[in-house]
Amino acid sequence: xxxxxxxxxxxxxxxxxxxxxxxxxxxxxxxxxxxxxxxxxxxxxxxxxxxxxxxxxxxxxxxxxxxxxxxxxxxxxxxxxxxxxxxxxxxxxxxxxxxxxxxxxxxxxxxx
Amino acid sequence: xxxxxxxxxxxxxxxxxxxxxxxxxxxxxxxxxxxxxxxxxxxxxxxxxxxxxxxxxxxxxxxxxxxxxxxxxxxxxxxxxxxxxxxxxxxxxxxxxxxxxxxxxxxxxxxxxxxxxxxxxxxxxxxxxxxxxxxxxxxxxxxxxxxxxxxxxxxxxxxxxxxxxxxxxxxxxxxxxxxxxxxxxxxxxxxxxxxxxxxxxxxxxxxxxxxxxxxxxxxxxxxxxxxxxxxxxxxxxxxxx
Numbered sequence: 001x002x003x004x005x006x007x008x009x010x011x012x013x014x015x016x017x018x019x020x021x022x023x024x025x026x027x028x029x030x031x032x033x034x035x036x037x038x039x040x041x042x043x044x045x046x047x048x049x050x051x052x053x054x055x056x057x058x059x060x061x062x063x064x065x066x067x068x069x070x071x072x073x074x075x076x077x078x079x080x081x082x083x084x085x086x087x088x089x090x091x092x093x094x095x096x097x098x099x100x101x102x103x104x105x106x107x108x109x110x111x112x
Numbered sequence: 113x114x115x116x117x118x119x120x121x122x123x124x125x126x127x128x129x130x131x132x133x134x135x136x137x138x139x140x141x142x143x144x145x146x147x148x149x150x151x152x153x154x155x156x157x158x159x160x161x162x163x164x165x166x167x168x169x170x171x172x173x174x175x176x177x178x179x180x181x182x183x184x185x186x187x188x189x190x191x192x193x194x195x196x197x198x199x200x201x202x203x204x205x206x207x208x209x210x211x212x213x214x215x216x217x218x219x220x221x222x223x224x225x226x227x228x229x230x231x232x233x234x235x236x237x238x239x240x241x242x243x244x245x246x247x248x249x250x251x252x253x254x255x256x257x258x259x260x261x262x263x264x265x266x267x268x269x270x271x272x273x274x275x276x277x278x279x280x281x282x283x284x285x286x287x288x289x290x291x292x293x294x295x296x297x298x299x300x301x302x303x304x305x306x307x308x309x310x311x312x313x314x315x316x317x318x319x320x321x322x323x324x325x326x327x328x329x330x331x332x333x334x335x336x337x338x339x340x341x342x343x344x345x346x347x348x349x350x351x352x353x
Contacts, residue, residue: 073143
């Protein structure tokens with residue numbers, strides 16, 4: 001579990017960008033998506049998630065706005081920018097390359 | 113409702129956080145998402161206590177988040193600079209109105225005094241002593257600009273952001289520029305004032321023929337200049353060397 005959790009945490013920013021590619025979203029929704037896609041096995045700590053939001057905001061990859069909820073507390077939505085889309089594609093490329101390299105390094109073991 | 117419990121928990125969590133707008137927004141965001149998660153969990157059948165523990169358990173270590181918020185001061189700087197510009201404009205308007213009212217009061221006082229001097233007796237209209245009325249109104253009229261100036265002095269930045277950072281930025285940013293401009297404006301205003309005083313001296317002297325006493329206008333002018341000097345030192349301490 002811990003290796004997967006570490007890898008997920010290491011790719012928090014790309015995971016956020018990917019989920020914003022389809023539509024604008026907010027913190028809890030993004031975490032719900034992660035839970036859903038991993039069959040309720042993984043989710044990000046709030047602290048990790050919001051640190052990543054601030055970093056992405058500073059880099060100009062996402063912008064933020066407040067929703068106008070009629071009931072309950074208002075939500076803070078995030079929306080991906082053009083640079084964010086580029087960074088997302090770059091992150092995916094890097095991940096694919098890393099995955100291929102790790103696969104090769106670990107699976108080429110003839111004693112397995 | 114356990115909503116209160118979550119809000120209280122967040123209050124405690126943010127007790128040691130730096131006080132600025134970003135932190136307040138983060139807190140609002142965290143509360144909104146925590147409440148939604150809590151409601152989802154209770155709807156899925158979790159007992160209130162379990163749901164609460166799950167919600168606060170997933171928050172994680174917020175210290176790093178706070179460190180980021182404190183270290184990044186660009187936001188409060190920009191916010192403060194914007195506020196400072198608006199406050200400066202407001203203060204300028206209030207000060208000009210006050211100066212205008214002061215001048216009006218002075219004209220009324222001097223006018224009433226000169227009127228008495230010229231006629232050597234009080235002037236009555238419908239039984240009212242016009243001279244004393246003018247002096248009384250002139251003195252009353254002084255109250256308004258004084259209150260306006262006190263109010264202008266009291267304008268403070270809102271408490272919700274860390275303005276000490278922005279303040280130092282503002283000071284170093286355009287201190288020199290402001291001082292230079294301030295000196296120029298002050299110089300031309302003083303020139304204008306003395307020109308008006310000379311004009312006033314000649315007009316009042318030629319209309320009243322009271323040459324033996326009208327020279328006192330220049331003493332009044334010098335007094336006004338000293339007063340304005342003192343006022344600028346009180347209200348614009350940053351702009352004077």
